[in-house]
Amino acid sequence: xxxxxxxxxxxxxxxxxxxxxxxxxxxxxxxxxxxxxxxxxxxxxxxxxxxxxxxxxxxxxxxxxxxxxxxxxxxxxxxxxxxxxxxxxxxxxxxxxxxxxxxxxxxxxxxxxxxxxxxxxxxxxxxxxxxxxxxxxxxxxxxxxxxxxxxxxxxxxxxxxxxxxxxxxxxxxxxxxxxxxxxxxxxxxxxxxxxxxxxxxxxxxxxxxxxxxxxxxxxxxxxxxxxxxxxxxxxxxxxxxxxxxxxxxxxxxxxxxxxxxxxxxxxxxxxxxxxxxxxxxxxxxxxxxxxxxxxxxxxxxxxxxxxxxxxxxxxxxxxxxxxxxxxxxxxxxxxxxxxxxxxxxxxxxxxxxxxxxxxxxxxxx
Numbered sequence: 001x002x003x004x005x006x007x008x009x010x011x012x013x014x015x016x017x018x019x020x021x022x023x024x025x026x027x028x029x030x031x032x033x034x035x036x037x038x039x040x041x042x043x044x045x046x047x048x049x050x051x052x053x054x055x056x057x058x059x060x061x062x063x064x065x066x067x068x069x070x071x072x073x074x075x076x077x078x079x080x081x082x083x084x085x086x087x088x089x090x091x092x093x094x095x096x097x098x099x100x101x102x103x104x105x106x107x108x109x110x111x112x113x114x115x116x117x118x119x120x121x122x123x124x125x126x127x128x129x130x131x132x133x134x135x136x137x138x139x140x141x142x143x144x145x146x147x148x149x150x151x152x153x154x155x156x157x158x159x160x161x162x163x164x165x166x167x168x169x170x171x172x173x174x175x176x177x178x179x180x181x182x183x184x185x186x187x188x189x190x191x192x193x194x195x196x197x198x199x200x201x202x203x204x205x206x207x208x209x210x211x212x213x214x215x216x217x218x219x220x221x222x223x224x225x226x227x228x229x230x231x232x233x234x235x236x237x238x239x240x241x242x243x244x245x246x247x248x249x250x251x252x253x254x255x256x257x258x259x260x261x262x263x264x265x266x267x268x269x270x271x272x273x274x275x276x277x278x279x280x281x282x283x284x285x286x287x288x289x290x291x292x293x294x295x296x297x298x299x300x301x302x303x304x305x306x307x308x309x310x311x312x313x314x315x316x317x318x319x320x321x322x323x324x325x326x327x328x329x330x331x332x333x334x335x336x337x338x339x340x341x342x343x344x345x346x347x348x349x350x351x352x353x354x355x356x357x358x359x360x361x362x363x364x365x
Contacts, residue, residue, distance in 0.1 A: 002070050006077050007032055015049050016058035019069045027066055033059075033073070041076040044106045062105075064142075068098040075099075075111055082118065091126050093119060093139040093161075100157060101146055116157060123164045132172050137183050140165075144187050162197040169207040175214065184214060 007013075013034030019027045035057065038046040048059040063069045071081040081099055083089075096119040103111035126133055133139075140161060147154040165174065174180045184191050191214070198211040205211075 002067055003083060004030060004070060004073075006074055010034060010037065010077065013037075014056060016052075016056065017069075017073075018058070018060045019063040019066065020060060021063065021065065026060075027069075029066070029069055029073075035059075038076045041079075041111075042072065042106050042108055045072070045076070064098040064101060064146075067095055068102050071095065071099045072102055072106070072111075075108075075114075081111070081114070091122050091129070091133050092135050093122060093126075093133055094135040094142065096122065097139050097142055097147075097157065101142075104147075104154075116160070119157070120160055123160055126164065127167055130172070132168060132174070137179055140183055140190060141187070144190055158193060159197070162193050163201075165194065166197060166201065166205055166207060166211065169205070169210065175207070175210050181214075 007030060011034065012032045015033035015035050016031045017029040017033045019029055021027065033049075035046050035049045045059070045061070048061055049057045050059070052058045061069070063072075074083070075081040096115045100112055100115040100119070103109075103115060122133075143154075143158060143161060147157060169175060184194070194211055194214070198205070198208055201208075203209075
């Protein structure tokens with residue numbers, strides 16, 4: 001595709017065209033360019049030419065490769081960027097993608113459609129081959145580096161490559177290719193697009209699970225270890241300033257103890273023991289032991305109280321018996337009672353010594 005013989009079919013021009021490649025190299029393309037032949041197909045390229053030397057015009061453009069520049073000139077001269085023996089050439093993706101980028105830069109939408117159509121044909125032919133084209137990985141890297149996402153035409157270009165990769169993923173053993181996996185790791189957006197395309201194809205391909213697993217296997221591990229409660233042990237000694245102060249020895253709060261002590265305020269002896277006397281103070285570097293003696297919980301004060309204490313043993317026992325239930329005549333659940341119909345009569349009979357009345361004179365309530 002680097003043949004310039006098509007220029008000889010036209011009258012020789014007087015323009016000089018130079019190309020600057022991404023690595024900074026300047027390539028002299030031709031001194032026989034006719035600028036007016038460029039005006040119809042690529043107006044921007046025509047206006048790039050300007051006068052330099054006397055009676056001589058020249059232009060210098062940025063291009064991805066010499067092949068892309070010559071293909072653009074062939075399109076402007078002949079209307080087709082493919083040489084006459086293109087059908088016998090090996091299947092390659094990169095020439096079409098590079099010219100697609102130049103057509104976008106020089107605002108030639110017709111050439112964009114032409115390059116994308118020819119790329120689709122090349123992809124169809126490549127699906128029947130046992131191995132992918134030799135420039136597949138280079139093409140993927142170029143597309144994701146130079147073709148911006150917001151452009152609809154660029155999305156179509158990416159979708160063509162993505163669908164091809166999924167279609168031949170198993171037949172061409174892309175999952176076993178170290179170079180392909182390296183490209184997947186280096187371009188996270190390409191990995192995401194593979195999963196998205198796999199989803200749009202409804203996971204109907206045999207490699208659907210492998211594509212999902214490919215995205216999981218290429219995730220980068222998190223750097224560093226998560227902090228732990230003992231992470232300070234790994235700090236250097238220079239970062240540890242002083243030592244922590246020992247905590248104060250504070251007796252634990254016990255509501256039962258406070259209730260018992262309130263009843264023993266009048267019985268204060270020298271042998272009386274408390275929890276404060278039994279608690280062991282905290283010493284840095286040692287364990288804390290607390291002695292908690294069993295204490296009889298006080299019973300709610302109800303009814304009669306009888307106190308008994310032992311000064312020798314150092315404790316007091318409070319006995320609070322439960323009161324007997326008192327039955328009232330108005331209680332509906334109480335047993336029936338027999339009362340005299342006239343209580344005053346009983347008192348008079350008792351005083352004079354007379355006999356009590358018969359049972360008939362008693363009233364049952």
